[in-house]
Amino acid sequence: MGPPGGINRPKTLGKKLFKRRRVLGKQKRKKNQIVGAVVDQGLITINHLKKRRTSPRANITLSGKKKRKLLKQLHHMQREKATMEVETTAAPPKKQELSSAPSKKKKKAPGCQDNDVEMADVQ
16 A cells, blocks of 8 residues: 555655654653763863763773863863963052052153243243
């Protein structure tokens, strides 16, 4: 016999029903699947979490060496950030002190001379 339906019906109808059943079954299995634990969740990188694609049930852990390296890296980043914050908080007050200082002497043009002013004082 032919495909389900009748005359002038698309043959894909049966295929779509099978696909729908297959997709729904896959979603149901995925929803009920047991997921492995992630140890050191704050340290694990994105690349390390890609293991989830291949084996979602596996526990994801870091070796001692990688854990130390990542902790050291985070510690250095925090230290740099702290020094940057100290520099930025220390720099603006200096600029404000300079702007609040008494008026500065302006540079004179090379053509101007102080002799003219002195002559006016003498007369």
